[in-house]
Amino acid sequence: MTKMQHDKGGTNVSPFFAGLLCRCPRCGRGKVFKSLLDVAPICGACDLDLSAHDTGDGPAVFVILIVGGLAVALAFIVETSFAPPIWVHLIYQIPFVLGASILCLRPLKATLIALQYRSNVGGFNGNQNDLNNDARSD
Numbered sequence: 001m002t003k004m005q006h007d008k009g010g011t012n013v014s015p016f017f018a019g020l021l022c023r024c025p026r027c028g029r030g031k032v033f034k035s036l037l038d039v040a041p042i043c044g045a046c047d048l049d050l051s052a053h054d055t056g057d058g059p060a061v062f063v064i065l066i067v068g069g070l071a072v073a074l075a076f077i078v079e080t081s082f083a084p085p086i087w088v089h090l091i092y093q094i095p096f097v098l099g100a101s102i103l104c105l106r107p108l109k110a111t112l113i114a115l116q117y118r119s120n121v122g123g124f125n126g127n128q129n130d131l132n133n134d135a136r137s138d
């Protein structure tokens, strides 16, 4: 990362790219998660304090909206095409909703962390200032 990138207010890593790959919002190389949904305390590549994030229930809300919409659309398509009994809907909907929720939750949480870092909100207020101070002292 160059000095010019620090002076622009942080990083040139896209928050959506970093979120999709679950990478650090500052360097784009370190991993955000230490397990399935636990955020690592610091980035292994650039030592960014990731414990400062505060995504709250934001990722879960987006998962509910996205996966819920897809589940309703899928049920509508199956019902209008085949008109199966209700237990058939349960057989494919339960694994679909569980699997899609787990798959979507990690990248959505990482994206919200990256957007918080980019927007200098949540607990990342001090990190951006430290980064800019480091760039000026170089």
Ligand SMILES: [Zn+2]
Pocket: 024, 025, 026, 027, 028, 029, 030, 043, 044, 045, 046, 047, 048
């Ligand atoms: Zn990093």
